[in-house]
Amino acid sequence: MSLVDWIVLIATLGSLIAYGVWKSRRDQTMDGYLLGNRSLAWYQVGLSVMATQASAITFLSAPGQAYTDGMRFVQFYFGLPLAMIVISVTFIPMFHRLKVYTAYEFLENRFDLRTRTFTSLLFLIPRFLSTGITIYAPSLILSTLLNWNIVWTNLFMGGLVIIYTTSGGVRAVSYTHVQQMLIVFIGMALAGWMVVRLLPPEVGFTDTLRLAGKLGKLNAINWKFDLNDRYNVWSGLIGGFFLQLSYFGTDQSQVGRYISGESVGESRLGLLMNGILKIPMQFLILLVGALVFVFYQYHEPPLSFNAAERARVEQVPAYNALAEEHRQLATQKSREITALHTALERNDESTATVARNQIQATDVRIDATRSQVSDLIKKAGGDANDTNYIFLHFVINQLPVGLVGLLIAVIFVASMGSTASALNSLTSTFVVDIYRRMLRPTASERHYVQFSRGITVVWGVLCVMVAMFANRLGSMIEAVNILGSLFYGTILGIFLVAFYFKKLGATATFWAAVGAELLVVLFWRLDLMAFLWLNLLGCGLVIGLAWIIQRLLPEPDVS
Amino acid sequence: MNAPETRPDGLPPFVRSWRQLYGLVIASLVAVIAFLAWFTAYFQ
Numbered sequence: 001m002s003l004v005d006w007i008v009l010i011a012t013l014g015s016l017i018a019y020g021v022w023k024s025r026r027d028q029t030m031d032g033y034l035l036g037n038r039s040l041a042w043y044q045v046g047l048s049v050m051a052t053q054a055s056a057i058t059f060l061s062a063p064g065q066a067y068t069d070g071m072r073f074v075q076f077y078f079g080l081p082l083a084m085i086v087i088s089v090t091f092i093p094m095f096h097r098l099k100v101y102t103a104y105e106f107l108e109n110r111f112d113l114r115t116r117t118f119t120s121l122l123f124l125i126p127r128f129l130s131t132g133i134t135i136y137a138p139s140l141i142l143s144t145l146l147n148w149n150i151v152w153t154n155l156f157m158g159g160l161v162i163i164y165t166t167s168g169g170v171r172a173v174s175y176t177h178v179q180q181m182l183i184v185f186i187g188m189a190l191a192g193w194m195v196v197r198l199l200p201p202e203v204g205f206t207d208t209l210r211l212a213g214k215l216g217k218l219n220a221i222n223w224k225f226d227l228n229d230r231y232n233v234w235s236g237l238i239g240g241f242f243l244q245l246s247y248f249g250t251d252q253s254q255v256g257r258y259i260s261g262e263s264v265g266e267s268r269l270g271l272l273m274n275g276i277l278k279i280p281m282q283f284l285i286l287l288v289g290a291l292v293f294v295f296y297q298y299h300e301p302p303l304s305f306n307a308a309e310r311a312r313v314e315q316v317p318a319y320n321a322l323a324e325e326h327r328q329l330a331t332q333k334s335r336e337i338t339a340l341h342t343a344l345e346r347n348d349e350s351t352a353t354v355a356r357n358q359i360q361a362t363d364v365r366i367d368a369t370r371s372q373v374s375d376l377i378k379k380a381g382g383d384a385n386d387t388n389y390i391f392l393h394f395v396i397n398q399l400p401v402g403l404v405g406l407l408i409a410v411i412f413v414a415s416m417g418s419t420a421s422a423l424n425s426l427t428s429t430f431v432v433d434i435y436r437r438m439l440r441p442t443a444s445e446r447h448y449v450q451f452s453r454g455i456t457v458v459w460g461v462l463c464v465m466v467a468m469f470a471n472r473l474g475s476m477i478e479a480v481n482i483l484g485s486l487f488y489g490t491i492l493g494i495f496l497v498a499f500y501f502k503k504l505g506a507t508a509t510f511w512a513a514v515g516a517e518l519l520v521v522l523f524w525r526l527d528l529m530a531f532l533w534l535n536l537l538g539c540g541l542v543i544g545l546a547w548i549i550q551r552l553l554p555e556p557d558v559s
Numbered sequence: 560m561n562a563p564e565t566r567p568d569g570l571p572p573f574v575r576s577w578r579q580l581y582g583l584v585i586a587s588l589v590a591v592i593a594f595l596a597w598f599t600a601y602f603q
Contacts, residue, residue, distance in 0.1 A: 042569060074595065081588040085581045213602025220595040233592070265569015268577070275584050279591050 001396070001404055008405030012183065013412055017164050019179070020172040020420075029445050033452055034101055034428045036170045036260045044174050045270025048257045048421075049248070050277065051177035054184065056137035056415035057480060058285060063391035064305075066289025067296075070219040072231040074286055076481075076532070077279045079241025083248055084275030088268040090499050091249045096264045101432040102425075103255040103495070110498040111506035113437070118513060119494050120433040123252060124426060126487045128459060130480045131422040132466020135161060137388070138415040139467060144307060144392065151468060158464030161416055165423040166456045170260055173420045180413040187410035188285060194399055195291040200298060203341060208294045210344050211337065214356055215297070217290040220283070230530045239532030242539055243485060246492030251484075253418075253425035292394050297337045297359075300330035303373045305389035309382040316376055326369045333362045419463075426459040427452050485531045486524055489538020490517045496539065497546055504546045507553070512545035 001009075031037055040048070065073050091103075100106055104123070108116040139153040165173070196205050203211075212218050222232040229235065248254045248271065261267030303319075303326055304310040313319045340355035374384035395407045431452050436443075443451075470479075490513055497509050520538040523529065529537070574580045 078588070078592065081584050085584060088577070088581070209602050213599075218602045219599060221592070221599040223596075263568050269569050269571065272580060272584055276587050279588075283595070 001408070002401045004401050005405030005408070008402055009409050009412070012406075012409035013160075013416075016176050016179065016413055016416065017160070020164050020176050021167045022172075030101070030432075030448050030452075033449050034170055034256070034424070034432070036174060038260055039262055040174055040260045040266065040270075041262060042266040042269035042273065044178055045258050045261045045267055046273035046277075047181045048174040048177040048260075049254060049270060049274045050281070051180050051184075051414070051417040052253055052257055052421040053247075053274075053278075053418070054181075054281070054414055055134040055418035055480075056411045057134060058282075059184070059188070059411050059414055060137050060140070060388050060391060062282065062285045063289030063292060064387040064389070066217060066286040067293045067390045068387055070217045071283070071286040071290055072219045072222055074220050074279065074283050075222065075231045075233055075236035076240050077244075077282050078233065078236035079238065080244040080278050081272075081275035082237075082241050083244035084271045086245055087249045088271055091255075091495075092258065092267045092271070093264055094499070095255065095259045096267065100259070102252050102429050103250050104252070104429065104433045107494065107498060108437075111509055115494065115506055115510045115513070116433060117438070118510060119250075119491055120429050122487050122491050122513075122517065123250070124429060126483045127251065127253060127422055128426055128463055129466055130483050131419055131426070131459075131463040133470045133480055134415055134419050134422065135463055136467035136470035138412050140388065140392070144389070144396070147308075154464055154467045157415070158460060158467060161419045161423070162457055162460035162464075164416060165420045165460065166453050170256060170424055173417070173424055174257065174260060176420075177417050180417045183406075183413055184410050187406050188288060190403055191395070191399070191407055192284065192288045192291060194403065195288065195295055195394075198295060198398055203294075203298075207341060207344070208291055211294050211297065211341060212290040214340060214344070214352065215293070215359065217293050220286075227529050227533060230532065235530060235532045239530075239536055242492060242535035243481070243488060243532060246488030246495075246535060246539070247484060250488065250491040250495050251425070252429045253421045256425050256428060257421065289391065292391060295394070295398070298334055300327060300334075302393065303370060304377060304384070305386040305393040306383070307389075307393070309377050309384070309386070310373075312380045312382050313373065313376040316380075319373065319376060322369050322372055322376075326366065329362055329366050329369065333359060333366065336362060423456050423459050423463070427456045430455055430459070482524075482531045485534040486520060487517070487538075489520060489535040489540075490542055491538075492535070493539040493542025493546075497543055501543065501546070504550050508546045508549040509542070511549055512542050515545050516541035 062073065094106060095103065098106055098109065102120075104116050104120045107119055135158045136150075136154060139150060139157040143150045143153040196203075196208055199208060209218065222229070224232055225234045226232060248258075258267040258271055261270055302310060303323060336355055336359045340352055340359060343349075343351035343355055377384045392411075395404055399407060431448060435451065435455075436448060440447075493516060494509060494513050497504050497512075516538050519541055520534050523537060524531070524534060570577065571580065574583065
């Protein structure tokens with residue numbers, strides 16, 4: 001990176017951290033530190049919710065996913081607007097009326113302490129694991145840029161976020177989210193514009209889209225219903241609905257954002273804004289990945305986008321032969337792409353089909369070469385999965401001075417935003433639902449705020465430890481979603497029973513939740529369905545099992 | 560003289576009720592899916 005890039009990066013990060021620390025200086029009460037005195041406007045709620053969900057993984061992994069798998073991942077978000085409506089109708093009024101700090105407090109009112117505690121634990125486990133992954137993502141960038149060991153960059157990134165989060169309460173987190181989203185939108189729009197500019201002059205934006213489409217990368221919609229297909233319209237609408245409903249309705253990292261709204265109306269409007277904007281935003285991020293794919297049809301891509309792993313095998317004799325073969329294939333493919341582009345310009349479908357078939361045949365040979373390099377990397381003890389490095393490689397090697405710094409800053413601030421929310425929610429859940437409720441119920445406000453700051457550091461350290469192992473998890477964005485799907489369905493089931501099944505009591509719900517969670521993990525281990533459906537399974541099992549248990553063992557305390 | 564109409568707190572001025580706003584959100588989802596279906600088919 002050039003000096004200008006470093007200045008852009010450091011100035012962006014430094015100003016955000018300073019702003020966060022400055023904003024938090026007044027928050028000396030629990031209400032202030034954990035809920036920002038419930039004073040946020042709708043647009044702050046909306047942008048904060050979006051910034052919490054859009055972590056660095058979104059900007060690293062999603063373009064890479066579009067590059068390798070096309071744009072079908074966008075269907076994952078189809079259930080989100082519907083989930084926002086259900087939460088606006090049901091969850092928000094309830095949380096505001098009860099003035100809760102966490103979503104799980106409500107469960108003790110409705111059921112009992114053990115259900116509240118069990119649900120809190122179901123939240124804490126996946127949230128701290130996935131927060132580790134969100135710390136790992138920007139660490140990856142730093143390690144590639146500075147050629148540092150990933151262990152040190154994890155420690156550095158984790159440390160930076162811990163300082164920022166510990167000193168900043170939820171108000172600081174939410175205020176900085178607004179600026180973060182602005183930086184993110186500007187950065188990604190510029191990246192997309194630059195990709196098209198870097199293509200040959202005769203290839204315009206529409207040509208790029210036609211090429212990407214012909215090569216199968218603009219597969220945004222798949223109507224075919226298939227339980228084992230991760231991304232189609234139905235898995236997105238139904239499975240995605242349950243995942244988003246459980247994520248936004250019961251995950252404290254999101255609940256904490258919208259219960260900080262000034263009123264029910266402000267919270268609702270913020271969530272609905274997220275519901276409308278999220279799919280177009282994700283579409284544009286994936287589109288950038290598809291455009292990067294077209295760019296690498298004209299330019300030779302590396303044999304592995306992970307420079308560190310590639311360096312492991314560059315001295316191996318077999319690698320040189322593969323690199324030479326790959327170079328020839330890339331040149332051949334560049335010619336074939338030009339032929340396809342010419343055929344498309346002339347609307348000559350038969351020539352276009354021939355060119356596309358030739359490209360597909362060349363791609364098979366290129367994939368075989370890349371696969372052999374992956375084998376070499378694996379043999380050398382490395383990680384052959386380079387999906388998360390594709391966009392990063394493009395940014396560092398192709399974008400102009402200044403924009404590289406800005407794009408790296410986008411990834412960093414996105415990570416800071418989501419990690420800050422996550423650490424804040426881990427802290428509030430642990431302090432409110434476990435420490436204050438069970439261990440020390442009568443301490444002063446000042447004590448709880450100080451304890452909250454301390455426990456944020458502990459969670460931060462645990463998350464950094466998870467980050468050390470995150471590179472073994474494949475595509476990071478999928479790893480986070482799989483983790484969520486394992487637990488969120490059960491949590492959602494508990495909340496739905498609480499809201500809609502008034503006749504089901506505490507004991508039935510608690511044991512149903514325990515049984516459902518065990519069955520969900522079993523289904524996942526046996527690989528019986530795509531992960532998005534686990535949300536529906538977990539949720540349905542809690543409701544079904546609770547109903548059966550209630551029938552078998554009626555509770556005297558049922559309302 | 561008519562008494563001023565009471566609007567639910569936080570409701571944007573272009574809708575009369577929350578229910579209407581929820582309808583708009585669903586309509587925008589349908590429009591986005593329709594656009595993506597066209598996008599996929601057109602560039603295939």
